[in-house]
Amino acid sequence: MKHLSPGRKVTHWILKMSNFTNSVTEFLLMGFSDTTELQILHSLLFFLIYLVAMLGNLLIVLITTIDRRLHSPMYFFLRNLSIVDACFISITIPKASVNYLVNNRAISVTGCAAQIFLVIFMAYVELTLLTVMACDRYVAIFHPLLYPVVMSPRVCIQMTFICLFTGLLYAGFHTGYTFQLSFCQSNVIHQFFCDIPSLLKISCSETFSNTLSLLGSGLVVVVGCFTFITASYISIFSTVLKFPVKANQRKAFFTCVPHIIVVSLFLISGLYVYLQPPSDSGSIKDIIFSIFYSIIPPFMNPIIYSLRNKQIKEAIRIVMERKLFFLRK
Template sequence: MSNLTTAVTEFVLLGFSDTRELQILYSLLFFLIYSAGLMGNLLIVIITTFDRRLHTPMYFFLRNLSIVDACFISTTVPQASVNSLVNNRAISVTGCAAQVFLVMFLAHFEFTLLTVMAHDRYVAICHPLHYPVIMSPRVCMQMTLSCLFTGLLNAGFHTGYTFQLSFCQSNVIHQFFCDIPSLLKISCSETFGNMLSLLVSALVVGVGCFAFITASYIRILSTVLKFPMKEDQRKAFSTCVPHIIVVSLFLISGCYVYLQPPSSSGSIKDIIFSVFYSVIPPFLNPIIYSLRNKQIQDAIRILMRRKLLLGNKA
């Protein structure tokens, strides 16, 4: 950190536009996306917590996913929105390091949790009789804690490794938030080890989880096709297909951003791909996984009726 602190005291984040009118427009757009994503995820957390009918493994993982998504979208979007609104894109070295750590941790947590959710759907559809035993509350908690602790280790390692580098060429980060690929591009140190560690993490975590998810859904689809009722097939497909879409979007955009050579110059395309893995999934997950779910919809109606009744009595 010695070279970093003597050469660079703060970083400057790159926005979507230098035009003032567009900066305000992007700020308002990000604020609307953030508000919708945050309210949707918090609504799912509240519903799945207080409705005892939803205290099942599936909704336990959905609740944790919503908590992660609410934190993930809060890590990047509010500051980007405020930066565009006040036209001040500076961020301290400590703030940048904290943002890098949180983005890495929450991205890891979310992707591994999506992998666990694929396993949960596989057991529920392919082994329904053994589902309560295989996905017991203790097993669900152990899986979630494994996602959390491996995320902390992964994020801690990459953040510490990145901020040992020297940043003496430029302090302009070609991104709307601090991330490792953008920092490697402006470092004047040797970054081969950093790129190699990112590649290994991508292969172990990204490709490994994606392979597990793919294998789970191949088994699920082969089982679903044997269902005699078309309605049962439709329900199973409607549950699985959105999961595959979100996972693919998350993985493809994340790999594009994190596995580029550090010598590449920053571009608006990099920022757009970052939006696809850091903003869009947390925004869409409540709609795809929960708000389209009949049980969630029924729970929301019951909660609204109770609020109305309490309001009328008051």
């Protein structure tokens, strides 16, 4: 290197960095702790959360499918939401649990790209489905006579496909745009799963355009959906407050408020993780906020949206009684 001209030195350095970038075949995910006992505890805790979430969501899917009384637009969207939640939590938790249990935090570049794509896709579909569900409740309360026409089975299927198709475009764009970057500073991701903000922090490329596109598209989608959801629930709640029966008011309050809390938790934590400057160093706080948008909603949605519903509880009771009847025979 001492006998090379300045121009050749620069060229040699670029080639060296390029070779390093091409040699990166895996990333290392960060855990909550380096202590073996705590890693096992986190693995078991994650597995327990995953098991409960999967049982709750799959139960909702089963009940709303086999009970004909629940073949309405509201339960159609609840079933789709449960499917999305089951897939959403399956993207991150199993991998993290295995990593903590065997103390192996490696993930391939391909696996990281797939995880990022699926996380963004499921988060987008979850948010848009929640928006569609708010629209469904708004039409049911304010336009009951037009409800069978406005929310016909064909319209429900079309709205679901729009959520899925636009989600594929959204996730595909951000995943592809992210993996055009070079990663030569480090291969350690300060997160328990792959996400775009963590990759932007370790990239040696210019990430301003990536940050700008993530910020702009994220704000448009999140602010738009959250505004519509909040406006719908405020309208619904203000109407219900006019009901003369106090019991109906309390029922509406305990139905709407938990929905808004979970949606707010999902959005605020997601915004915090995805919209903070890439220059900020990773910390345990980022991991905790990621839990709030990637684990808590799939875990809580079956309880808040479905298992507190009288019709679903009645359908579960009937199914259990039938099963016990056949077992006795």
